[in-house]
Amino acid sequence: MKKKIPDGVIERLSAYLTCLLEYQEEGDETISSDVIGQHVDVNPAQVRRDLSYFGTFGQKGVGYIIKDLIKEIQEILGSDHPHRIALVGAGNLGSAIASYEGLKRHGFYVAAIFDSDPNKIGRKIGDLKVKPAKELAKTIKKLHISIGVIAVPESSAQAVADTLVKSGVKIILNYAPVIIRVPPHIKVHETDPAKELLHTLYYLTIRARSLKKDKGLKQLRK
């Protein structure tokens, strides 16, 4: 009954969404799997197949109606309605996140900001006043917040995570450079730029190595 949906499908779906929003911005009304595919660097057959897991949204000979497909994908992903975020940490990072347009665009908005530093409490960031960290649990429950963002120093990240989980948050975005431990039903994203850089570095390093070889220099290892 439950057809298993490959993990990659969901990841690509959000890429398609971003692409569709861009084309909508430009005033286009329809789009083909071919164009989407080129834009996100994916085979057009795969675009169609990915979408077909969830229904038939296109029109043969025409393509997809951008406006409708956006709505469908947003419904699938659950971003068709806004989601509230609790942001913990009102330092440089926290301030940057609070005013980040990329989140708002997809319906994620910061509903409350917390810090434990008395100098920061009460200060305004955008429209929000920084609240004392001890009100975290109370506020999360009151506002039914389901997403928590950790933007505090490494040393207090785990404690914050524990509080978030206890208060009922389901998704955590962790910007502190430590791996935090949470119960299995909680989803954590460690946003570690180093990991991405390492990944890319490898491809760069290979290219550099093979260039050396091409020039006839000795390989570093035999």
Add this chain to the structure above:
Amino acid sequence: MKKKIPDGVIERLSAYLTCLLEYQEEGDETISSDVIGQHVDVNPAQVRRDLSYFGTFGQKGVGYIIKDLIKEIQEILGSDHPHRIALVGAGNLGSAIASYEGLKRHGFYVAAIFDSDPNKIGRKIGDLKVKPAKELAKTIKKLHISIGVIAVPESSAQAVADTLVKSGVKIILNYAPVIIRVPPHIKVHETDPAKELLHTLYYLTIRARSLKKDKGLKQLRK
């Protein structure tokens, strides 16, 4: 001749590395594929296979010597020596990145910070003085910087990217919420938290839906 290495292997490699560094911290000297696997949620056979693409690093009956394996992986990825970063944007986000420990730990360090705002130029962030944006190209060439980080507003992101590319940067980490266009030989990471959240949201949304079903409520769509 060139055995193709699956993309996933490289990604997992950096996860193994983080795991190894942690165990080294704790004073362990050897580790088995089984333990690594548990730690990063990967099948132990896969850990061994991934490593075997690059050589034979383990000892039968013993496991892997942590110190040596760290060195090997760092060599493979190219993080066995430090890499300089040019950070563009000295606002909240830029300041946060400049002092981020996660990058330093893997040998990435910010070598220069730039901004075009006269109020920020000359200010100190950590040990570095913010330089005027127009010195970008000159400094990058002089210091042989190969990684650029964009932490400027959306509106100037593309222009900064163009300058970075022209100056010889090979990897760009883009924190502005726009997709920037670069030549094909340049690697760009769009660090978009919204994308990760959307992904997770889906799994959360499914669970919510199936819970509703379990309780006998009507499904939202038929």
Add this chain to the structure above:
DNA sequence: TAGATTGTTAATCGATTAACAATC
């Protein structure tokens, strides 16, 4: 109608895993 493009099947491709001989 002719051209375009979907949705889907079947074939291909590639990645993951179980299993085990080798060996510390």
Add this chain to the structure above:
DNA sequence: TAGATTGTTAATCGATTAACAATC
């Protein structure tokens, strides 16, 4: 030696893609 654990093969599993009938 007995136990542990690697490196690697072969079998399995799953995801991607080519191809094409359906149809706007």
